Amino acid sequence: MPKVVKALETKPKPVVIWLEFQDCAGCSESFIRSTSLLPTEVLLEFISLEYHETLMAPSGDYAEESKREAIEKYKGKYILVVEGSVTPNGVYCTVGGRSNYELLKEAAENAAFVVSVGSCASWGGIPKASPNPTGAVPVYEVIKDKTVVNVPGCPPIGDVLVATIVHYLALGKLPPLDGLGRPKTFYGETIHDRCYRRAFYNAGKFAESFDDEKARKGYCLYKLGCKGPITRNACPTIRWNGSLSFPIQSGHPCFGCSEPDFWDRGFIYKPLSVVEEGIS
Known part of the structure; x- marks a missing residue:
């Protein structure tokens, strides 16, 4: 320094x-x-x-x-x-x-x-x-x-x-x-690697909708379409507005905006597992 x-x-x-x-x-x-x-x-x-x-x-x-x-x-x-x-x-x-x-x-x-x-x-x-x-x-x-x-x-x-x-x-x-x-x-690690909700992911605790009790408890947003596992960025560590928050902390899943062609994926609110299995 x-x-x-x-x-x-x-x-x-x-x-x-x-x-x-x-x-x-x-x-x-x-x-x-x-x-x-x-x-x-x-x-x-x-x-x-x-x-x-x-x-x-x-x-x-x-x-x-x-x-x-x-x-x-x-x-x-x-x-x-x-x-x-x-x-x-x-x-x-x-x-x-x-x-x-x-x-x-x-x-x-x-x-x-x-x-x-x-x-x-x-x-x-x-x-x-x-x-x-x-x-x-x-x-x-x-x-x-x-x-x-x-x-x-x-x-x-x-x-x-x-x-x-x-x-x-x-x-x-x-x-x-x-x-x-x-x-x-x-950009060396994924958002998933750094996410404070990672412990809930490891424990299999997921929010099922944006307004259910699990969401209010801060459970993992993977099932709501979070793209943190495939997105490299420092959002969870540096965050925004004076390190106040970032989308996941505010209750919204990451949709991978720092990855190439993120918009054309077209599955912002679909979980990765659904997309990987080819389920529409």
Whole structure:
């Protein structure tokens, strides 16, 4: 920890360029609600956010000029954060008359590395869900010549993104990634592995409906469709809103929003055993 603190206090602030494509801005909302470091600390003290359509003061031509200047000035040094899926066909989601595909390729060319924040950028997310009318694809299918760090979730936990950037700032390298490009520290275990209701699962105690006595006693939500056993994320340990809660703690099963193509599975409230056995 002292090494991290010293790095935050003494090293030059990393430059961040943040692009938004096919998204709902929920990932940005989550980011500015991080609690390990306050958003004001992150934005004003620890990173230099040169471009973010939602958070920056300039707009229009002034905003685009600011981005162009940052790309040129910090060539090879800036971190490119991408929120939202990409449409290579050039028809949908244009900014200033330019396609998101063109904007992504331009910004990624001279980035130190790319962070796909949220399931839309990481896997294609909701825009890519069948029938995928816009032809949406994840960032890593477009950017193949640079490291792409995936921080999935719908939205992801803001602290996870902050910690990933801080790791790079403090140690000068990215955190260890798994086979899908996710930081192992946060996506190395399933929600089921970390869940405080795991003891009820092991004991065979399950809620049968959302309002029965077993649900009120906090029994496992597996039979109500919880996808915790197949979902990798840190929700049970970091949680949300200042570590106040996460969906399972609030009485709702995990539906696997940080996993690829979670929406197209189409069985949010069906138990995994039913799906695995092919029972409709």
